[in-house]
Amino acid sequence: MSNLVKKWLRENTFHHSQFWDILQLIEEKQKQNLRISLCLPTYNEEATIGKEVVIFKSELQDRYPLLDEIAVIDSGSTDSTCEVAASFGAAVYQSADILPEMGFNRGKGENLWKAIHQLTGDIIVYVDADIKNIHSRFVYGLVAPLIYRSEIKYVKAFYDRPLVSRDKVRPSGGGRVTEILVRPLFSLFYPELTAIIQPLSGEYAVRREILEQLSFPVGYGVETAHLLDIYAKWGMGAFAQTDLDKRVHRHQQTRDLGKMSFGILRAFFKRLKAQGAIGDLPELSPYLMRYQALGNEYETELIEIFEKERPAMLEVEAYRKKFGR
Numbered sequence: 001m002s003n004l005v006k007k008w009l010r011e012n013t014f015h016h017s018q019f020w021d022i023l024q025l026i027e028e029k030q031k032q033n034l035r036i037s038l039c040l041p042t043y044n045e046e047a048t049i050g051k052e053v054v055i056f057k058s059e060l061q062d063r064y065p066l067l068d069e070i071a072v073i074d075s076g077s078t079d080s081t082c083e084v085a086a087s088f089g090a091a092v093y094q095s096a097d098i099l100p101e102m103g104f105n106r107g108k109g110e111n112l113w114k115a116i117h118q119l120t121g122d123i124i125v126y127v128d129a130d131i132k133n134i135h136s137r138f139v140y141g142l143v144a145p146l147i148y149r150s151e152i153k154y155v156k157a158f159y160d161r162p163l164v165s166r167d168k169v170r171p172s173g174g175g176r177v178t179e180i181l182v183r184p185l186f187s188l189f190y191p192e193l194t195a196i197i198q199p200l201s202g203e204y205a206v207r208r209e210i211l212e213q214l215s216f217p218v219g220y221g222v223e224t225a226h227l228l229d230i231y232a233k234w235g236m237g238a239f240a241q242t243d244l245d246k247r248v249h250r251h252q253q254t255r256d257l258g259k260m261s262f263g264i265l266r267a268f269f270k271r272l273k274a275q276g277a278i279g280d281l282p283e284l285s286p287y288l289m290r291y292q293a294l295g296n297e298y299e300t301e302l303i304e305i306f307e308k309e310r311p312a313m314l315e316v317e318a319y320r321k322k323f324g325r
Contacts, residue, residue: 153230262305
């Protein structure tokens with residue numbers, strides 16, 4: 001481990017308990033005249049979205065005024081996600097209705113990108129909508145480093161993910177795609193980024209001034225792409241991470257993780273080439289190929305995963321007009 005990584009881990013890795021004094025956090029936020037927006041990207045999350053909105057609104061708006069807005073950005077849910085969220089006090093927006101002139105893509109990255117235009121915060125904190133053990137630390141633990149240290153631009157969450165653990169040993173890694181795919185890739189090409197314990201976590205807080213400069217893959221590659229782009233432009237000093245203890249959520253099937261990995265690889269190789277880390281690449285296929293047996297025959301299953309990217313929001317005229325950029 002390099003001295004730079006050791007120093008970064010020591011100085012830029014936090015535990016949420018360090019920020020227990022929310023009143024002090026609010027006081028510092030007000031001194032800096034900051035607005036903080038919470039974005040909950042959703043697609044069919046009726047089982048968990050209500051509890052998340054209730055916790056965040058009651059604790060971080062009504063009791064402690066840390067959040068200036070709580071918004072759901074939805075991809076067209078077919079269940080009652082939107083109705084439940086609105087009934088508990090969240091502002092609910094359909095992704096397709098935001099910047100309609102630019103069209104709509106179904107995907108988490110699309111929701112995150114459109115939130116930059118829709119929401120008004122100087123800091124936007126993203127929290128996945130499927131967390132079963134939701135707690136206000138999922139917000140204050142991420143925004144606090146941005147409020148207290150101006151040089152930090154992007155704060156990532158990490159936590160235990162209780163799939164398999166060993167007695168008396170706390171697991172410190174990420175999920176299956178992180179450990180099998182992303183961490184090996186980072187180890188080969190960006191070893192400093194391996195210090196980010198859970199690069200694919202869906203909980204993070206970012207300054208608007210950074211978000212508006214990033215392109216957004218609309219699908220699975222969005223988190224990996226952002227880490228690589230921020231690292232290339234601002235270096236490790238722009239990052240921090242906060243230990244949130246534990247996250248309980250639904251686990252995806254292996255077949256779904258294959259699709260996620262495929263999208264990540266497309267975004268990763270695009271950036272390797274753009275940053276000069278590798279030479280020319282052949283055109284990358286948008287098709288993930290699988291095979292299934294039908295008796296003695298084997299049928300090819302082609303799954304199209306074209307990792308379309310949205311441009312940096314600063315390139316969007318409507319955004320520049322709305323925010324005076």
